[in-house]
Amino acid sequence: GQNIDQPTEMTATEGAIVQINCTYQTSGFNGLFWYQQHAGEAPTFLSYNVLDGLEEKGRFSSFLSRSKGYSYLLLKELQMKDSASYLCAVQREYGNKLVFGAGTILRVKS
Amino acid sequence: NAGVTQTPKFRILKIGQSMTLQCAQDMNHNYMYWYRQDPGMGLKLIYYSVGAGITDKGEVPNGYNVSRSTTEDFPLRLELAAPSQTSVYFCASRGQGAGGELFFGEGSRLTVL
Numbered sequence: 001g002q003n004i005d006q007p008t009e010m011t012a013t014e015g016a017i018v019q020i021n022c023t024y025q026t027s028g029f030n031g032l033f034w035y036q037q038h039a040g041e042a043p044t045f046l047s048y049n050v051l052d053g054l055e056e057k058g059r060f061s062s063f064l065s066r067s068k069g070y071s072y073l074l075l076k077e078l079q080m081k082d083s084a085s086y087l088c089a090v091q092r093e094y095g096n097k098l099v100f101g102a103g104t105i106l107r108v109k110s
Numbered sequence: 111n112a113g114v115t116q117t118p119k120f121r122i123l124k125i126g127q128s129m130t131l132q133c134a135q136d137m138n139h140n141y142m143y144w145y146r147q148d149p150g151m152g153l154k155l156i157y158y159s160v161g162a163g164i165t166d167k168g169e170v171p172n173g174y175n176v177s178r179s180t181t182e183d184f185p186l187r188l189e190l191a192a193p194s195q196t197s198v199y200f201c202a203s204r205g206q207g208a209g210g211e212l213f214f215g216e217g218s219r220l221t222v223l
Contacts, residue, residue: 031209042200042214043153050209087152089212096141096160098212099169102152 004101006088011107012078020073020104022088033089034062034073037103043087046073075106083108112136116201116215123191123222131186131218133201141204142184143212144168144176146197153200159184191222 003025012018024032031050035043049055049064049071061074075082085103092099117132135142140161145153145168155168159178173195175187184203188195199218204210 033212035212042217043212044214045211048209048211089153097155097158097166097168098143099155100145100153105150 004088004090004099006086006101006104008102009105009107011109014078014080014108014110016078017074017076018078018106020075020086020088020106022071022073022101024069024071024088024090024101026069026090026092028092029066029090031091032062032064032071033091033098034060034071035087035089035100037085037087039084046086078108080108080110082106114201114203114213114215116199116218118218119216120219121221123188123220125191125193125222127191128187128189129191129220131188131199131201131220133184133186133215134182135184135201135203135213136182137203137205137213138181139203139205139213140181141206141210142178143202144174144184144186145200145202146170146195147200147217148197156186156199188220193222196220196222 005023034046037043047062054063059076064071085105087103088101114135143158144156154170157176159165201215202212204212
């Protein structure tokens, strides 16, 4: 089975940096995804990590430690439009089963 | 580009009725998924398919059925609708490869009264 844990809510200030953590336990692991979801919309892809380390993509970076079952999404220079839910998803080694965590609601205040 | 198309976008059902949520993708993707999302919650995997003729259960399959007769289509069938199935349903697809981005449809909002 899989357990994926994320904080329920976070609040940060415009222009600041915020780190959203995700821990997971899985019987097989073949990569971790981060998705952004604005209220009333479908999720959109942010990042994919399968090897340990940091992947940077503009203002967003994602980190993975497979030995610790841990990932984080780092958002820099926060903007009001970054207010959304951030979903961590783990891919199992076999079957391409992709399971999501409950998501972290990020509120950016001015 | 159409991408992933879901129909209907909204539907109200009475308890005990049945219906099919349609999902079609035009990207020739092998992998297709059905998720449900309850208010304020994450996505729960209902069923998924790795290719035509192959389907498998996800985390919450009870009360649902799927079929995958073609690469393009992956309909989700609700038999004997219950209030607990009130949710937003998302269909998604992706191509070959472990890191393939998941493309989502716009979602179908279902209410069972």
